[in-house]
Amino acid sequence: MDHLIFxxxxxxxxxxxxxxxxxxxxxxxIPFLIILGMVVGPHAPTIGIIDLKFIESTPFIEFLxxxxxxxxxxxxxxxxSIGKLIRSxxxxxxxxxxxILINFTLGLLFAFIMGFPLKEILIIxxxxxxxxxxxxxxxxxxxxxxxxxxxxLILGIIMFxxxxxxxxxxVISGLILGDSTSLIGSVxxxxxxxxxxxxxxxxxxKATPFLNKILNIASNEIFIIVIFSSLFFIxxxxxxxxxxxxxxxxxxxxxxxxxxxxxxIEHLVVPxxxxxxxxxxxxxxxxxxxxxxxxxxxxxxGAVAITIIGNFVAGMIAGRKAxxxxxxxxxxxxxxxxxxxxxxxxxxxxxxxxxMTILQPFSALYVLILAILGPIxxxxxxxxxxxxxxxxxxxxxxxxxxxx
Amino acid sequence: MNxxxxxxxxxxxxxxxxxxxxxxxxxxxxxxxxxxxxxxxDDDYEESISNVTFNDSEARQIAGILGGxxxxxxxxxTIELAFDDLMIEWYKVxxxxxxxxxxxxxxxxxxxxxxxxxxxxxxxKEKLLNPGPEAFLEAGDMVIISxxxxxxxxxxxxxxxxxxx
Numbered sequence: 369m370d371h372l373i374f375x376x377x378x379x380x381x382x383x384x385x386x387x388x389x390x391x392x393x394x395x396x397x398i399p400f401l402i403i404l405g406m407v408v409g410p411h412a413p414t415i416g417i418i419d420l421k422f423i424e425s426t427p428f429i430e431f432l433x434x435x436x437x438x439x440x441x442x443x444x445x446x447x448x449s450i451g452k453l454i455r456s457x458x459x460x461x462x463x464x465x466x467x468i469l470i471n472f473t474l475g476l477l478f479a480f481i482m483g484f485p486l487k488e489i490l491i492i493x494x495x496x497x498x499x500x501x502x503x504x505x506x507x508x509x510x511x512x513x514x515x516x517x518x519x520x521l522i523l524g525i526i527m528f529x530x531x532x533x534x535x536x537x538x539v540i541s542g543l544i545l546g547d548s549t550s551l552i553g554s555v556x557x558x559x560x561x562x563x564x565x566x567x568x569x570x571x572x573x574k575a576t577p578f579l580n581k582i583l584n585i586a587s588n589e590i591f592i593i594v595i596f597s598s599l600f601f602i603x604x605x606x607x608x609x610x611x612x613x614x615x616x617x618x619x620x621x622x623x624x625x626x627x628x629x630x631x632x633i634e635h636l637v638v639p640x641x642x643x644x645x646x647x648x649x650x651x652x653x654x655x656x657x658x659x660x661x662x663x664x665x666x667x668x669x670g671a672v673a674i675t676i677i678g679n680f681v682a683g684m685i686a687g688r689k690a691x692x693x694x695x696x697x698x699x700x701x702x703x704x705x706x707x708x709x710x711x712x713x714x715x716x717x718x719x720x721x722x723x724m725t726i727l728q729p730f731s732a733l734y735v736l737i738l739a740i741l742g743p744i745x746x747x748x749x750x751x752x753x754x755x756x757x758x759x760x761x762x763x764x765x766x767x768x769x770x771x772x
Numbered sequence: 773m774n775x776x777x778x779x780x781x782x783x784x785x786x787x788x789x790x791x792x793x794x795x796x797x798x799x800x801x802x803x804x805x806x807x808x809x810x811x812x813x814d815d816d817y818e819e820s821i822s823n824v825t826f827n828d829s830e831a832r833q834i835a836g837i838l839g840g841x842x843x844x845x846x847x848x849x850t851i852e853l854a855f856d857d858l859m860i861e862w863y864k865v866x867x868x869x870x871x872x873x874x875x876x877x878x879x880x881x882x883x884x885x886x887x888x889x890x891x892x893x894x895x896x897k898e899k900l901l902n903p904g905p906e907a908f909l910e911a912g913d914m915v916i917i918s919x920x921x922x923x924x925x926x927x928x929x930x931x932x933x934x935x936x937x
Contacts, residue, residue: 447781447782455779456779456781501782505782505783508783509783509802512808512810512820512823514780514783514784514786514800514802514808515786515788515798515800515808515810515820515823516818516820517817517818519780519786520778520780520786523780523781523782523783524781526781526782527781527782693818695818696818
């Protein structure tokens with residue numbers, strides 16, 4: 369008998385319960401859904417008519433998860449705006465550059481010292497560099513820190529990271545998914561990815577009036593069909609030329625963000641991003657054998673330590689450069705340390721490219737630790753600052769004349 | 773008053789000011805419509821000592837109260853609520869004004885003058901909130917309009933004061 373809908377329904381009920389639990393405990397849903405995915409699966413029992421193995425439905429759940437990635441990155445593209453970055457001011461560009469420089473370098477070094485080959489190094493560095501926009505924004509709102517002086521810089525750095533992620537993903541997806549049997553093949557793949565990206569940038573610049581005309585559709589029903597069909601088509605097409613489908617979604621989002629329907633599309637996409645994104649986190653957990661986690665423990669712990677130190681130092685330098693006090697600056701690193709959706713997307717790309725299988729348990733553990741520890745560090749940043757102040761003897765915070 | 777505005781990507785927009793009284797106040801308008809207001813310690817502008825959250829309709833009502841739209845302080849002759857170029861103005865319609873005898877819709881204030889009539893307080897204290905196009909004005913009515921400064925000034929000159937037109 370075909371129980372597909374029932375299996376998917378069971379999975380969704382579990383996802384919903386995990387999400388409710390996460391909300392009750394006031395945590396991001398991401399770590400909960402990954403753990404849930406790991407707990408169920410082929411090794412799980414069948415209870416009465418409820419089958420927790422999800423054998424029949426796994427390919428289908430995976431497919432829904434893939435759609436989740438498309439929506440996550442499509443939304444990222446919609447939000448992405450060079451104009452916003454330019455308007456945001458010098459301290460954010462400086463802060464963002466400092467952050468990327470320190471943490472990306474640390475990521476590369478860490479993976480290199482651990483003896484990984486080049487492609488794995490690039491993926492691990494990516495996993496380590498990119499904070500979770502979703503968790504950071506949630507924590508700042510929950511802790512009522514949105515009014516603080518350092519929050520502007522934190523969100524600016526996050527925005528900077530997102531832009532870095534967009535470019536970085538585009539380039540390395542060419543390298544990882546493309547022909548890599550020879551050096552020339554690899555270079556060609558990267559160039560194709562780069563050219564493809566450039567093409568979209570040009571379309572975004574030049575074709576906006578034309579797109580405005582096409583997208584000027586009053587009916588929401590037809591509008592959503594047009595938008596989603598182009599999303600799936602472009603994403604799928606990208607795959608055929610060895611550019612990750614997620615990048616196709618991102619680049620399309622970028623083009624749409626330049627049109628006058630950008631905001632309407634954003635509103636439209638949010639519920640789909642949330643729903644399919646949740647399935648993506650679950651299906652990522654489902655793809656991981658919990659017994660394989662053991663082999664990645666030390667690697668993940670090492671990466672966590674490096675991330676915390678790298679983020680803290682980068683936040684300190686960026687904050688002080690922007691004229692914030694030591695206390696406010698220490699908040700920066702302790703906030704952007706959370707990891708989530710983008711690290712998993714990065715690991716997923718490695719999976720799609722058939723890289724070493726340890727990347728999965730590694731990224732799962734790494735994200736689990738930092739998705740839970742990150743918000744705790746943020747919450748306790750005051751106490752951590754006090755302890756550190758005893759060691760480093762920063763003076764008592766002076767008044768910041770932020771309006772000068 | 774110097775108001776500093778900044779984008780908070782992913783959250784909304786931030787407005788920050790230090791009042792004459794040396795109170796630092798920060799207002800966050802969330803993308804989802806919530807508003808938050810923070811008040812900071814006088815001696816340490818990094819320590820928030822209190823905050824409140826309003827939903828959209830609460831925020832609008834409180835804005836109305838703060839802005840004097842609900843209760844107009846007796847001391848003030850005309851109130852200007854200026855925010856950049858956008859303002860709200862109270863004006864008592866003069867007896868020779870050109871709008872007398874015509875409805876708001878007839879003049880098509882919204883498209884001809886790019887302003888909005890928010891409310892009319894009739895002489896008999898009756899309040900017309902969000903008056904429709906059929907509303908008439910009489911001399912002595914208080915009209916409350918909003919729009920850009922130059923448009924508001926022009927509308928007052930042309931429509932509501934004596935000798936306009």
